Amino acid sequence: MSKHENREEKRTGRRAPCILLRSSWQVVNIGDIAHTPGVLTLIERYIPDAEVILWASASLGEEVKAMEQKRFPRLSIVKGHIDSNGIASNQHLAAAIDRCDFLLHGSGPYLVATDNLQAFAVATSKPYGVFGITYAGNAAEKPVLDKAKFVYFRDSISLAKAVDDGIACPFMAFGPDGAFAADVRNEEKALRFLNEKQLEQGKYLCCIPRLRFTPYWKIQNTPFNEEKHLRNEQMKEHDHVLLREAIIAVVRETGLNILLCPEDRTQMEVGKEMIWERLPDDVRAHVVWREQFWLTDEALSVYVRSAGLFGNEMHSPIMCIGSGIPALVCRWVEQTSKGYMWRDIGLGDWLFDMDAAADRDRLVSEVMRIARYPDHAKSKALKAREYVRQCHAQMMRKLDEALRKSVENRDSSVSSG
Template identity: 65%
Template sequence: MHSRVRRAPIILLRSSWQVVNIGDIAHTPGALALIERRFPEAEVILWASDDLTDEVAAMEHRRFPRLRIVKGRIGEDGRVEGPELEEAIASCDFLLHGSGPWLVASDDVAAFRKRTGKPYGVFGISYDDDPAVTELLSEAEFVYFRDTVSLERAKAAGVACPIMEFGPDAAFSCDVRDDERAERFLEANGLVPGAFLCCIPKLRYTPYWTIRNSPFDATKHARNEAMKEHDHAQLREAILAVVRETGLKVLICPEDRTQVAVGKEMLYDKLPDDVRSKVVWRPNFWSTDEAISVYVRSAGLFGNEMHSPILCVAHGVPAIVCRWAEQTVKGWMWRDIGLRDWLFDLDNEDEARRIVPAVLEMARHPERAKARAAEALVYVRERQRAMMETLEEAVLASVSRAGKGEAE
């Protein structure tokens, strides 16, 4: 099939949602690495959101030196902002919407379809029921949902895409690294590779108003205040148990910028002195590449987030996920990939009570825990292989159609 392609297929990847969260950052290099490994003939142009920073773009370029990045929107009148985006839209064969909590760039996908009529597909999203989104998904070449709850919801809502299946979050393929910076951080804080666990705090609602120009939300703030002790009590108990019963240290670290302060308030400052002396609180945010390089040197991770666990399991590191009703259903992907015993619903008190024993089990039996993570990753890679076969087939079909059109 490849021999019939006379030029490199071009995929326009609509991704890059925000840069205050290392998980949201990880979607993009994850998708890029997945395409690089499984469909190396393809050229990828990243259609990024406006808030992509020079720092994050530089990290992506270190890993993918040939990557072209464009920004901008397609207006309601069909006009494209900027010549670079206009050229990318004109030259591409296929639009791929990257992983996210829902069809994040639905407006851009709709505008692309209206302007070009070119095919598009979706990789690894959760589903947010919206009539306009349902129509867009139905018109896609394929839609992969990162959790089976979303898949079933989409089917029930009437999404009628010809290929709708479970497809893991692209962050499972994110492989950016900054080993030098990670090693400096560990040495400076007395953390020995393999002798510490990572812990991620999180409030029910991310208080974006504390880190960027977002309006204060009194309702969400009140909910955070009401639940923050409940949602971090088990994490503190796990830290106590790990330090006192296993001899491992614990690193309290953030997945998004708001969690730096949360980690100090709800975890570090509330620890007794004998335990706090064996715990490191990271006082500043970090980049995805440094975080991964720290995670792979840890003995595992536990906490109230989703994408740091993904980045861990992606590299064979065990990780425990705690979740609650206010989050999207993304947490159920842990059940989907065979890690149900490492998924805990904090709204269920019976499950919450099992968090500390699970963390201790992971700490005391690292080889067994790593084997479980590796087994889950095998299934993730199988599903990603299927996703890439579908993408490759759709892109090459688009190239073939374009070639016939040019010949005519």
């Protein structure tokens, strides 16, 4: 099934332990993309002898697939689904299910592949586990989480909710989002963009706009949602005015430039309307509005050369902290509890509730503190990264333990047979 498989079997006469990674939720958001290479990096780092097969969602396109396979050339990718009787929709998925020793659900906004895990349990007695999700009490997720070998929640509020709901999984703990470990790069594209826009390393901050609800109806075959649209319209000035104020202060008082950039495909338009076009002329001259969407590898190559990032998104800050770059997170009531992971990793004063006056009052000053004291901000980001890495190491030990036990059980079954 893969180059890895062939090499390992020829070298040792035994095949490598195999992890089937259910991930790759959608590709319109570089954060959703980042979940997959992040977890793949962790497996490569901590379980280097493992073969990994990515069970991707149907939306995975050739461009993102090429990015992932450039970084992980031994990676095999399958798509498809399992029906309620445990029958796979194609022979490649069926072979992957047969070959794997353990199914790992990657990090995500919730137990995205609930049905897949439930069907996997019907199709096979093999174990599965869950990495770095948010849990909000969805009743459909509980019986699947109950039977997992382990479940890691990416914020402490989710963990507490799971405990309160009586989820019976034998091991549950806080476990940071896998996207912290993403290390894909596209240096050529990033440097070409930065040179074109005259953005120098360490001399710009990144800012990401976002509406309360992503208007997926603009970028996917999704019905228009009038209620969400009206809420977006009602709150968009409230949710961006402080970002503009921070940009004005940074440009006028520190001389740093600003890169206004997207995390999803709807945000170029939002950034232009709510920030770029509303800036004073003298400030706008020092702000680059990125007009085109980008993939995770180019974005991360740009982020790591910045002095920091702030805005209304979650996973660009995650990728920044994972690379030791300062990052502030703004959130609001419509979002899940995922933002509280910032508090969990020691960055509570870099988390802002945009519906709370006290947090709004300190946002601009915190952005300015990063701009004025880059060494202090960098040190703080590196401390958070170290804690995340310690947590990831513990998570990977648990995965390795479950994987080896599954392999032993498989080998014992073969021997007894």
